[in-house]
Amino acid sequence: MNRHVDPRATLPDADGIAKGEVLLDVRNVSLRFGGVKAISDISFDIRKGEIRAIIGPNGAGKTSMLNVINGFYTPQEGSIVFRGKERQKIAPYEAAASGIARTFQNVALFKGMSTLDNIMAGRTLAMNRNFFWQLLYYGPALREEIANRRKVEEIIDFLEIQHIRKTPVGRLPYGLQKRVELGRALAAEPSLLLLDEPMAGMNLEEKEDMSRFILDVNAQFGTTIALIEHDMGVVMDISDRVVVLDYGRKIGDGTPDEVKSSQDVIDAYLGVSH
């Protein structure tokens, strides 16, 4: 395989957390919207370097869980420990700055912008020349732009989307949009990558491509990944551990095989006769 990315060059391993240790710990988190409980008292952890799947029927609270992790929602109860530090109420952009990147269930790209600009936007945090340098667009700001552009080209090569570099993403087919969105998240060089249904609405071939990219990201960059997915075949194939939610509660947690044979999980998916 011709990969131009040197994993060591792309990944800042400043976590101080060794592979296999807990990277993110969700402790007794509950989330309510008015009187509706979206998440009730859920605890689980994500270990560094693993691919962690979150599964469950519709309305189980999976996306809410991701939204809590990346700061869109603030849980009423419980706490989240990320990289060994307990997090207080956090804004999404602060979560991003702490190393959490994500994709969305219904592709949320910047539709008017090109693939290149979308992925460049993902590097926002890596660029910190201030407003006045940017106004000048000269010297340091320009050098910074060029350095980051190089990184973005590496990601474009990695995801094999060279041919759509300049295309406004609104015009791309769905499968490619999902890939660009993954690229934008990767551009931030996150230590935790959240993927909300990365394969929803894809055909078999696209799903296989996407699975390969996810595994490559995990293997080459050592990026920890948490993903929500409905395709059980994919989940069982690529994930190291699975947490199962149903009606906002955790009903299963373990390796794919353990989860598959759990009676609670089977009941949730197939229904129970009363």
Place this chain on the structure above:
Amino acid sequence: MLHQIFVDPFVQMAEMPDFLLQVVWEGFVAGVLYALIALGFVLIFKASGVFNFAQGIMVVFAGLTLVGLHEAGVPAYLALLLAVGVMAVLAIAVERFVMRPLVNQPDIILLMSTIGMTYFLIGLGEFVFGGEPKKMITQELGLPTGSTEIEIGERGLVILQHIDIAAAVIAIIMVAALALFFNKTRIGRALRAVADDHQAAQSVGISLNQIWAIVWFAAGIVALATGIMWGARSDVSFALEIVALKALPVLILGGFTSIPGAIVGGLIIGIGEKIGEIYWGPLVGGGIESWLAYMIALIFLLFRPQGLFGERIIERV
């Protein structure tokens, strides 16, 4: 009657080409100023989806601040710098006390809040600087004040005010700078990102608060430039605020999200209404300059509601 509408005006134009040129030039300059005001609207609308009703009063307020400071004994260039500072403070205040508490509210509520801001700024401006019209400190700022006469043919004559030329040049530089800023820099990209999708923008680490403060500041700078240019042609007074509403037909013509649209729209309206006033105005007793722009916009709405350059929104059903 038909003869008067469809033939006479063109005969007049052909008979006195130098006069026609003068009229077009006057319209062009007015158009540049409309375009600058519209530009302020577009900046804010693009990044936050808010129609900023207060843009007109921001023009007045910026102009008043500059002149007021100078009257208080501050040297012209320092006053200019301070006026920029005041616009920055205003931008931060708007972000903190208007945008942030009202985020995710329906558009109409944000529009109402900008109307509220308009009256707040009128009150503040009158309280601090008084309600009298003031003279713009054109010379002190080093802007040219003379005029050039250009002879055309044997007896033709067109007079170009230097301040008008300066206004056009400054407007062009400003638009070019903004276009570059929007397309080539991180913050420009972040602005467009926020305009496209708030949530996704936040998820890549863009702070909405910071971006909003920046666009309001940019709109404030545009307002200051407009205030200086317009103030130099007439006076700096609260009457400008009404003129600023001309930006509405300009935006309808050009599209609410397009910077080139604001420019082209401004020029069409500026030139169109001057020509209309001079050549067709007398037919109805004059005074059509004040409503012709809205008329043009109305007709435009019927055929191209997204404007000349606006993004065509196609919904998948």
